[in-house]
Amino acid sequence: MKKVTVFFLVIALCLMMSVGCKKKDDTSSGATNTPIDITHWYWADNPDYSAKMQQIVKDFNENNDQNIKVTAQEYPWDGGGYSETLFTAAMGGGGPDTAAWKLTSTPLFKANNLLANLDGYINDWTDKEDIEENLYNVMRNASGTDNIYVMPWNTQVLYVYYRPSMFKAVNIAVPTTYDEFLEACRKLTRDTDKNGKTDVYGFGMRGAKGGQEPWGSFIYGRGGDFTNFSTPQAIAGMQDFINLYKNGYVPPTAPTDGFNEIIANFKSGKTAMTIHHIGSSSGMVEALGEDVDAFPFPKGTSQWTSMGDTENVIFEACDNKDAAFEWVAYLATGKGQEEWCKTTGNVPVSKRVQAMPEFQNNKFMKVSIQGAPSAGIFPILDTTTEWINTIWPNTTAAALAGQKTAEQAMADLQKGLYGS
Amino acid sequence: MRNKKAGFWPYLLIMPALLVVMAVVFIPALNAVLMSFQSYDLRRPSEIGFIGADNYIKVMRDSLFWSSLWRTLLWVLFGVGFQFVFGFCLALLLNRPFRGRGLARSVSLIPWVTPGVLIGLMWRWIYDGSYGVLNDILLKLNLIDESIPFLARVSTVFPAVVVTIIWQGIPFFALMLLAGLQGVPGELYEAADIDGANVFQKFIQITVPSLQNTIYVTTLLRIIWVANSVDVIFNMTGGGPAYASQTLSVYIFNKANALNLGYSSAMSIILTILLLLVAIPYLKNLFRNQEN
Numbered sequence: 161m162k163k164v165t166v167f168f169l170v171i172a173l174c175l176m177m178s179v180g181c182k183k184k185d186d187t188s189s190g191a192t193n194t195p196i197d198i199t200h201w202y203w204a205d206n207p208d209y210s211a212k213m214q215q216i217v218k219d220f221n222e223n224n225d226q227n228i229k230v231t232a233q234e235y236p237w238d239g240g241g242y243s244e245t246l247f248t249a250a251m252g253g254g255g256p257d258t259a260a261w262k263l264t265s266t267p268l269f270k271a272n273n274l275l276a277n278l279d280g281y282i283n284d285w286t287d288k289e290d291i292e293e294n295l296y297n298v299m300r301n302a303s304g305t306d307n308i309y310v311m312p313w314n315t316q317v318l319y320v321y322y323r324p325s326m327f328k329a330v331n332i333a334v335p336t337t338y339d340e341f342l343e344a345c346r347k348l349t350r351d352t353d354k355n356g357k358t359d360v361y362g363f364g365m366r367g368a369k370g371g372q373e374p375w376g377s378f379i380y381g382r383g384g385d386f387t388n389f390s391t392p393q394a395i396a397g398m399q400d401f402i403n404l405y406k407n408g409y410v411p412p413t414a415p416t417d418g419f420n421e422i423i424a425n426f427k428s429g430k431t432a433m434t435i436h437h438i439g440s441s442s443g444m445v446e447a448l449g450e451d452v453d454a455f456p457f458p459k460g461t462s463q464w465t466s467m468g469d470t471e472n473v474i475f476e477a478c479d480n481k482d483a484a485f486e487w488v489a490y491l492a493t494g495k496g497q498e499e500w501c502k503t504t505g506n507v508p509v510s511k512r513v514q515a516m517p518e519f520q521n522n523k524f525m526k527v528s529i530q531g532a533p534s535a536g537i538f539p540i541l542d543t544t545t546e547w548i549n550t551i552w553p554n555t556t557a558a559a560l561a562g563q564k565t566a567e568q569a570m571a572d573l574q575k576g577l578y579g580s
Numbered sequence: 581m582r583n584k585k586a587g588f589w590p591y592l593l594i595m596p597a598l599l600v601v602m603a604v605v606f607i608p609a610l611n612a613v614l615m616s617f618q619s620y621d622l623r624r625p626s627e628i629g630f631i632g633a634d635n636y637i638k639v640m641r642d643s644l645f646w647s648s649l650w651r652t653l654l655w656v657l658f659g660v661g662f663q664f665v666f667g668f669c670l671a672l673l674l675n676r677p678f679r680g681r682g683l684a685r686s687v688s689l690i691p692w693v694t695p696g697v698l699i700g701l702m703w704r705w706i707y708d709g710s711y712g713v714l715n716d717i718l719l720k721l722n723l724i725d726e727s728i729p730f731l732a733r734v735s736t737v738f739p740a741v742v743v744t745i746i747w748q749g750i751p752f753f754a755l756m757l758l759a760g761l762q763g764v765p766g767e768l769y770e771a772a773d774i775d776g777a778n779v780f781q782k783f784i785q786i787t788v789p790s791l792q793n794t795i796y797v798t799t800l801l802r803i804i805w806v807a808n809s810v811d812v813i814f815n816m817t818g819g820g821p822a823y824a825s826q827t828l829s830v831y832i833f834n835k836a837n838a839l840n841l842g843y844s845s846a847m848s849i850i851l852t853i854l855l856l857l858v859a860i861p862y863l864k865n866l867f868r869n870q871e872n
Contacts, residue, residue: 244837251622268623268839357726367732367821413709415821416732425710542623546838550819557821561734 195229196483201246202260203237205419205439205504210234212503216496220487228483239369239418240264240549250274250475257478258488261310261471263302267542269473275309276474281485282308287493290510299471302540309473311488314497314506316437316468317528317535318373319454321444326360326432334453338381338460342400345409348432358408364425364434365401365410367560368418372538372552373466374435374457375401383461386539389574390567393461398559398566405560415557437468438505441524454524456531467535470506507532543577551576612845620842635846644823645847648831651738652807652851655827659745660802664795666746667753672787674754675761685758692751700815703744707731707816731817734824741813741825745806753798760794761787796866804855 200217204210217232233256235242243265249255251272269275282288282296291312299310320341326348327334335341345362352359366374376386378401384394404410411417411425419436426434427447435457444452457465472488474481490496493510501508501519507528508514519525538544552573559569574580619631639645674685691699706714709729718724730740764787772782788795810833813819819826819834826834828851835844 247622247839271625272622369818411710411729412727413729413732416729416817421710430710545623546840550834550838553818554820554823557734558823561822563734563822 195227196480198228198230198258198478198480198484198487199256200230200232200258200260200487201235201256202232203235203242205237206443208442209504212500216491216499219495219499220490224486224490226483226486228480228486230487240545243268243545244549247272247274250477253477255475255477257480258472258474258484260313261473263298263310263469263471263537264540264544264548266302266310267304267540268545270303270305270309271542274476275303276476276478276481276484278308278311278474278485281481281489282311285485285489287489287510290493290512292509292511295509298469298537304540310471311473311492312509313471313488313491314501314504314509315470315535316439316506317456317531318377318435318437318466318468319456319524319527319531320433320435321426321440321452321454322433323426323429323448323451324453325451326429334455335458337458341381341458342404344433345404346407349409360429361411361425361431362409362433363404364417364422364431365404365414366417366419366422366435367415367553367557368421369549369553370419371417371556372548373468375552375556376538377435377457377463377465380462380464381457381460385462385464389570389577395566395570398570401556402559402566406562415553415560438507438524438528439468441505441522442503454527456527456534459534463534465531465535467532467537469537539577541577543579547573547577612848615842616845616849618842620840620845622839622841631842635842636850638843639846639850644826644831645828647823648826648828649854651826652828654738655742655745656803656807658742659749659806660799662742662746663749663802663806664753664799666750668757670750670754671757671761674758688754689751691748692755694748696748696809696811697815699744699748700812703740703747703812704731704816707740732821734822737817737821737825741816744816745809745812748812749802749806752802756794756798757791760791764790792869793866796862796869800859800862800866803858807851807855 202213204213213232213234217230221229235245238245240262243262246255246259247265247268250269251274255274266275295312296308299308299312300306303309322334327344330347330350332344332347335344348360348362349358350360351357365371379385379389379394379397382393382397382400384391384397388394405414411430413421417425422431422434423436423440423443425431427444441454457463472491474484474488478484491500493512497508497510498513498516500506501513505522505524507525508519513519538548555564555569555572555576558564559566564572616635617630617632619627619629619634621627670688674681674688678684694702706712707730709715709727709732712727712730714730715724715727719727728736730736768786768790769782772786777785807827808829809827810829813825813827813830814833817825819830828847832844832847832851835847
């Protein structure tokens with residue numbers, strides 16, 4: 161009996177060893193032959209950017225030596241609706257492995273434990289020093305912890321696009337102060353065909369979602385800030401914003417004008433100035449040639465412009481985080497960074513790419529860099545997304561329509577963001 | 581004994597369907613009711629828990645809820661009302677013999693078969709204050725001096741979205757009433773002709789009573805659908821500007837989008853109760869008419 165037991169034990173041991181060896185063989189063969197699939201979500205502002213992202217993915221898939229196969233799926237930005245779609249998908253278990261990102265979404269996703277902690281990956285990363293330490297700190301602050309959950313990708317500093325020919329027509333120079341900017345809005349509003357109706361508006365105001373970014377410059381222009389919207393300075397900034405609409409210096413469609421409308425109006429000559437970042441510069445040049453230039457939003461009592469940020473994240477549910485990090489690292493400092501920033505004109509986060517001549521000799525890049533010292537982001541709270549998507553556009557529209565005074569509107573905005 | 585067996589089998593046979601209905605209708609509905617009594621805000625997952633009737637109390641104190649509810653009432657009243665009137669006219673027209681009637685019947689269905697999202701986007705461009713075709717036509721006809729930003733003005737945005745929903749719903753009424761009209765016996769009209777009835781009298785005395793049940797069912801369905809409709813308004817205006825086109829269903833959707841699921845569930849339950857208050861007497865009346 162004892163012999164039989166020992167016999168079976170030996171057989172079992174042999175079987176276990178052979179299974180173990182086989183398994184090891186399988187794993188090693190899988191690393192080389194079986195592709196590691198990574199699904200990536202992103203948005204693109206125009207078809208050229210879509211094509212570029214797909215090209216970057218193709219290059220990465222062909223050239224990485226770890227057999228990583230990225231599939232990039234495009235979703236519309238939709239004034240921030242992208243983040244909501246991403247959240248719904250991630251909560252429902254159908255989210256991607258990695259995704260393009262905006263910092264404002266970090267608290268929500270972090271609170272629901274959806275994001276992977278990148279500290280370990282970044283500390284071991286050879287390209288870590290290629291990105292300014294300050295950017296990592298911004299990423300840490302956004303999560304409200306000492307950890308990094310967001311991989312830097314590129315930034316965009318908002319500035320003012322203008323039509324030099326229109327400035328020449330009304331004989332004004334580029335504004336250097338906030339008051340001069342307001343005055344320029346007035347002077348550039350014209351009835352060019354003398355039919356008694358305005359056909360060129362001084363400023364292309366964005367009243368729909370996303371309009372809070374240029375609006376913030378007006379608040380700071382009068383000395384207000386985002387810690388308290390109810391100060392006299394912040395209210396005065398809001399009043400300037402309202403006056404532009406009330407006095408007819410912006411198109412009457414301004415309360416609902418979003419990205420597409422302000423860009424279309426500027427390109428068609430309906431507006432003489434508008435605020436956006438370098439991402440739209442190639443389209444502007446294509447449409448207007450030399451008749452488009454830019455300047456940083458001028459300083460008033462204070463100065464602020466929005467730093468648009470775009471990052472990438474890895475989801476906690478991703479099965480192959482090492483491979484996912486290879487991919488987001490490629491976008492941050494590799495060829496992906498170079499290609500994407502060259503096409504979109506966005507400000508690179510990689511110091512190596514920033515130093516390239518293409519970026520050093522670009523006039524829009526120069527204005528972005530001039531505006532960088534006063535560039536900042538909105539307070540990142542768990543209320544920020546709703547505030548941006550619903551509360552700001554509707555409250556501002558009510559103020560523009562005369563349903564609320566500047567003071568009432570600012571009180572509502574304060575309540576919407578901070579609760580009181 | 582045989583009767584007992586027969587009594588058991590029908591229940592067993594409908595059991596699978598009942599289970600499916602339970603899974604896809606009752607459980608989510610029950611979940612919504614439970615959620616409405618919870619602080620269920622995904623932005624603050626640590627605070628999720630039962631809070632009694634707090635959500636309902638907050639809803640009652642929310643001025644946006646009341647303005648959205650009032651707008652829902654107008655939305656249904658004007659939306660369904662005009663859909664019915666124009667749909668009835670179209671059905672009467674399509675019931676008459678004329679060349680190309682088949683084609684006209686098919687074409688008239690286009691608004692109904694077009695997805696709501698597409699309708700929203702399409703009408704957003706039609707109304708566009710800078711490049712919209714409606715402004716272009718009105719300007720060329722010298723009816724206006726300058727473009728009207730229909731969707732950017734608080735005073736015009738709601739009528740604009742109501743017109744869109746009317747346009748979308750006309751074919752539904754036309755189709756259903758046309759089917760009803762074809763079932764009205766021709767002899768009734770012949771008898772009325774012999775009695776000397778005019779067109780209006782025939783319409784009131786024969787057509788309308790014959791279509792009564794169809795009218796009841798179609799209007800009830802449309803009231804429920806239009807009250808719950810989100811796609812058209814959301815894609816045209818998102819409920820803005822200044823919440824001027826926000827109906828209750830759009831408000832619910834926006835709140836759910838902002839991840840405050842407890843609050844949006846409470847509003848959904850209230851909307852459901854309000855619709856039941858309309859639907860139950862409506863159905864009772866319908867059944868009473870059928871019995872008579």
